[in-house]
Amino acid sequence: MRSPTSDRHDISCWVLTDGKAGDETQCLGVVEALGLEPEIRRVAPRAPFAWLMPRGPIDPREAPDRPGSPIAPPFPDLLIASGRRAIPYVRAVKRASAGRTFTVILKDPRTGPTAADLIWVPDHDRLRGPNVVATLTAPHRISARRLAEARTALDPRIAALPRPRVAVLVGGDSRHHRFSAADQARLLDGLHDLAACGNALAITASRRTPASLLEVLRGLADGPDRFLWDGRGDNPYLALLAGADAILVTADSANMIGEAAATGAPVMVFEPSGGHPKIRSYLDALAAHGAVRPFSGRLEAHAYQPLDSTPEIARAIQAALDRHRAAA
Structure with a gap:
């Protein structure tokens, strides 16, 4: 179970993104592991400034001394x-802040290791340096504590499904993957095979899921012992993971795969068309840990230690922040 890495409550903290859910979630996962209460700050640079980022300047309209600036002081201890x-x-x-704020960037900033006081990257990225922390999986909010709490009072929509339950996490088209018509048919056939073997299916789609694939998933969910969350109503994502006996996840989302591997449930990966060497390296490393296997259309049980790199990242930040404050 995660626990705060410091008993102190005197650390002010900002989470700073442009509002993208995936970026903000990673930041919040780390902050929660640190035991801090952050201020959420979101930037919204205009063109042409946004075009020049990450190397260019900020939008002058959002400078610290401008009304409504997302980075208006007082500046935090930790960003x-x-x-x-x-x-x-x-x-x-x-x-x-004259260097007082300790800065952390999650993911390669594309401007080198001097972009922040500390940088986290996944193992399959190349960036390295004395201030760079690399881990197998990305930070997230799927902690052992939150999973245990969700299991204690499982969402009725998931609890109503008989066991074994397979959580099906469906992404969509991305920079490196495309769900072709053949991929969609292959995924649907595999899901039918899982259901035919007596497995209940708890399916969630994403904003990137192609409309044609979402439509066939809706049709599949009309069968018995199946549930689909298609964006309407409360998102049962945590409950899907907490209540799953196994998890099927599409390879287009490294974040979803990492979150699935935090549960300790067997993880099966469906790979649509495309791919990338970094994704291949990531999947191979997870397979070596015993966490994932390719989806073959059937449920495959395999045991492994749940993977959660978030506490490790939080500990590295806390240690570096302590050194920074001691030297101030």
């Missing part, structure tokens, strides 16, 4: 940021 558009604002806060 955790993610996303290309946030990088210039991290630099701006560091300058405006």
Whole structure:
């Protein structure tokens, strides 16, 4: 179970992104592991400034001394940021605070290791340096504590499904993957095979899921012992993971795969068309840990230690922040 890495409550903290859910969620996962209460700050640079990021300047309209600025003082002790558009604002806060704010960037900032006091990247990224922390999986909010709480009072929509339950996490088209018509048919056939073997299906789609694939998933969910969350009503994502005996996840989302691997449930990965060497390296490393296997159309049980890199990242941040404050 995660626990705060410090008993102190005197650390002020910002989470800084351009509002992208994935970036903000990673930041919040780390902040929660640190035991801090953050202020959420979101930048919204205009063109042409947004085009020049991460190397260019901030939008002058959002400078610290401008009304309504997302980086208006008082500046925090700790700033955790993610996303290309946030990088210039991290630099701006560091300058405006005269170096007092300790800055952290999650994911490669594309401007080198000097972009922040500490940078986290996944193992399959190349960026390295004395201030760079690399882990197998990305930070997230699926902690052992939250999973245990969700299991204690499982969402009725999931609890109503008989066991074994398979959580099906469906992403969509991305920079490196495309769900072709053949991929969609292959996924649907595999899901029918799972259901035919007596497995209940708890399915969630994403904003990127192609409309044609979402339509066939709706049709599949009309059968018995099946549930689909298609964006309407409360998102039962945590309950899907907490209540799953196994998890099927599509390979287009490294974040979803990492979150699935935090549960300790067997994880099966469906790979649509495309791919990338970094994704291949990531999946191979997870397979070596015993966490994932390719989806073959049937339920495959395999045991492994749940993977959650978030506490490790939080500990690295806390240690570096302590050194920074001691030297101030």
